Amino acid sequence: MTKRLSLGLTASALALFVALPALAEDLRIFGWSGEMPDEVLADFEKETGIKVTFDTFDSNESLIAKLDAGGSGYDLVNPSQYAVQILAKHGKLAELDHSKITTYDQVGPTFKEVSYDPGNKYSLPYVWGTTGLAYNKTCVDQPITSWKSLFDEKYKGRIYMLDNMLAAYIVGLQVNGFSANSSDPAEIEKATETLIGQKPVLAGYNSTNFADLVSSGEACIVESWSSSVLQAIADNPDVVYVLPEEGGTMWIDGYSILTDAPNPDAAYKFLSYILRPEVAAKTTELTKTATVVPASKALLPKEIAENAAVFPDDATIKNADFILDLGDAMKLYQDGWTKVKAAQ
Amino acid sequence: MTPHRAMPNWFVRRFVYGISGWVTLLSYLFMLLPIVVLLAFAFNAGKSTVVWTGFSLKWFEKVVTNRNIIQALQVSLIVAVASAALSTMIGAAAAVAITRRAFPGRDILSAALAAPLVLPEIVLSVALLVFMSFAGVTLGYTTMIIGHILISIPFATLIVRAAASSLDVRLENAAADLGANEWQTFYMVTLPQLMPSILTAFILSATLSFDNLVMSTFTSGVGTTTLPLRIYSMLKLGITPEINALGALMVLANVTILLLVMSRYLPLILKTNRR
Numbered sequence: 080m081t082k083r084l085s086l087g088l089t090a091s092a093l094a095l096f097v098a099l100p101a102l103a104e105d106l107r108i109f110g111w112s113g114e115m116p117d118e119v120l121a122d123f124e125k126e127t128g129i130k131v132t133f134d135t136f137d138s139n140e141s142l143i144a145k146l147d148a149g150g151s152g153y154d155l156v157n158p159s160q161y162a163v164q165i166l167a168k169h170g171k172l173a174e175l176d177h178s179k180i181t182t183y184d185q186v187g188p189t190f191k192e193v194s195y196d197p198g199n200k201y202s203l204p205y206v207w208g209t210t211g212l213a214y215n216k217t218c219v220d221q222p223i224t225s226w227k228s229l230f231d232e233k234y235k236g237r238i239y240m241l242d243n244m245l246a247a248y249i250v251g252l253q254v255n256g257f258s259a260n261s262s263d264p265a266e267i268e269k270a271t272e273t274l275i276g277q278k279p280v281l282a283g284y285n286s287t288n289f290a291d292l293v294s295s296g297e298a299c300i301v302e303s304w305s306s307s308v309l310q311a312i313a314d315n316p317d318v319v320y321v322l323p324e325e326g327g328t329m330w331i332d333g334y335s336i337l338t339d340a341p342n343p344d345a346a347y348k349f350l351s352y353i354l355r356p357e358v359a360a361k362t363t364e365l366t367k368t369a370t371v372v373p374a375s376k377a378l379l380p381k382e383i384a385e386n387a388a389v390f391p392d393d394a395t396i397k398n399a400d401f402i403l404d405l406g407d408a409m410k411l412y413q414d415g416w417t418k419v420k421a422a423q
Numbered sequence: 424m425t426p427h428r429a430m431p432n433w434f435v436r437r438f439v440y441g442i443s444g445w446v447t448l449l450s451y452l453f454m455l456l457p458i459v460v461l462l463a464f465a466f467n468a469g470k471s472t473v474v475w476t477g478f479s480l481k482w483f484e485k486v487v488t489n490r491n492i493i494q495a496l497q498v499s500l501i502v503a504v505a506s507a508a509l510s511t512m513i514g515a516a517a518a519v520a521i522t523r524r525a526f527p528g529r530d531i532l533s534a535a536l537a538a539p540l541v542l543p544e545i546v547l548s549v550a551l552l553v554f555m556s557f558a559g560v561t562l563g564y565t566t567m568i569i570g571h572i573l574i575s576i577p578f579a580t581l582i583v584r585a586a587a588s589s590l591d592v593r594l595e596n597a598a599a600d601l602g603a604n605e606w607q608t609f610y611m612v613t614l615p616q617l618m619p620s621i622l623t624a625f626i627l628s629a630t631l632s633f634d635n636l637v638m639s640t641f642t643s644g645v646g647t648t649t650l651p652l653r654i655y656s657m658l659k660l661g662i663t664p665e666i667n668a669l670g671a672l673m674v675l676a677n678v679t680i681l682l683l684v685m686s687r688y689l690p691l692i693l694k695t696n697r698r
Binding site: 107111112113117132133134135136137141144145148149150151152153286287288291292294295297306307310311314 | 469470471472473474489490491552553555556559560561562563640641643644645646647648652653655656657658659660662
């Protein structure tokens with residue numbers, strides 16, 4: 080028995096060591112979980128015969144760390160706006176050849192001139208959303224329109240903030256009238272004080288089940304990502320999502336081809352595929368996240384196309400800030416955030 | 424040392440024994456209650472993990488039909504079995520060498536094998552990632568299995584070493600005396616006695632690998648997203664009962680393995696220890 084067992088184990092271990100990526104046409108994507116539906120990937124595989132491997136990461140930071148180490152083996156990655164800037168600066172992203180993206184004209188004009196990557200040089204925007212606030216109508220007496228409500232004594236112990244440094248600083252900066260992208264040490268310092276001052280009224284920092292909490296009424300007002308509360312809104316009409324009058328922020332997750340991509344042709348085919356209006360519509364329907372393809376809106380069910388949480392109006396979007404690469408100021412944020420988290 | 428005054432008997436009986444019982448019970452409750460809640464909400468009909476809306480098995484259905492989860496489970500199992508097998512083999516060989524042979528550098532070897540135990544895992548992981556990319560190795564199964572071996576090898580070595588050092592040398596001497604050569608002695612006398620501890624080391628290593636998150640974060644590559652990595656990235660969209668259902672299945676699998684191993688090997692381990 081011993082002999083057979085050890086032989087079997089040795090054989091299986093050896094087999095794994097020689098297992099290499101298959102040689103058939105492959106596309107390897109490293110992306111956010113839940114932003115690219117399996118159905119779309121399966122349809123793409125069926126249509127093109129290209130086998131897709133889709134791995135997921137948990138944050139832009141771990142994506143950057145992995146790519147910086149080099150030799151990741153992926154073709155396409157899915158960074159958010161500030162991560163595009165950092166990765167492009169590190170020389171990880173290939174310049175996109177727009178002529179190879181056959182459906183490039185489907186991209187909405189506002190998304191072709193995004194400030195973090197003008198002209199979509201390194202990144203093709205795909206899905207986008209906003210960071211604002213969500214509240215439960217049953218526990219507030221008037222509509223909430225401002226970040227200031229997250230500091231209101233009335234809701235003490237029933238307010239949650241996102242447990243994410245950059246997301247928390249959006250509130251800290253904008254409530255003081257600063258840009259969410261500030262790199263001014265004095266402004267960041269003031270925002271840190273504001274966030275520390277907010278702690279007594281907070282029930283906590285939460286970026287996992289805040290939508291649940293606001294739906295059950297356990298929380299009154301929460302700072303929230305638009306995509307995270309949409310299901311709660313569908314289940315419970317008392318939940319409302321708004322972009323605050325101070326602006327809120329907008330995020331875009333796009334696709335970039337790596338400079339060392341083993342199969343850039345398959346990557347271009349994939350990008351051309353997902354920009355088709357019907358594919359974009361399917362993505363929005365399944366993930367409840369808006370895409371950059373305006374033509375897809377007409378193909379969507381009314382309750383999604385007319386949902387202001389998925390598609391905020393243009394004026395609201397104009398008012399929102401982008402979180403960009405903060406460069407050296409990042410250190411100030413990190414120090415401040417440590418103080419905020421340590422404060423009582 | 425001055426002898427200290429003995430505590431009265433009633434005090435010991437009432438408080439020390441009484442309290443320690445309660446403390447144990449409460450600690451168990453504290454540790455296990457969250458798991459009970461997790462299991463309960465896996466059967467929730469609604470999408471919430473806070474509000475109970477009714478009984479349903481739909482989340483289990485969702486888990487078993489989710490191709491990403493099944494793929495991640497496959498990766499996790501392959502890495503767990505392979506890394507545990509290798510780490511147990513290396514660990515057992517090292518343990519036998521350290522306890523049975525005197526060779527130069529023995530103390531250094533035994534310390535080096537325990538080093539990953541005291542080094543922060545994240546330091547080890549980053550170092551391995553940097554080394555692998557420096558060496559030009561593509562991240563994937565190979566790098567992740569090597570990483571997991573690093574994590575589990577101290578445990579494998581320690582377990583087998585403890586068993587090896589309690590073996591009776593006279594049995595090996597007797598075998599040699601009866602004409603067995605060194606290999607036969609090892610294969611027919613030493614190894615069978617070590618088998619329970621080797622299997623324990625294997626199971627523990629496999630469990631450590633299966634649960635690992637930090638090392639996997641840094642060493643995973645194309646197509647090798649493990650189950651914990653997948654769950655962690657799913658959290659971005661919030662906790663749904665799907666994660667609870669997956670957790671429930673993992674608890675079930677762990678308990679089953681544990682019971683199987685215990686019913687088969689516990690008597691054997693107890694017998695070995697009694698000698």
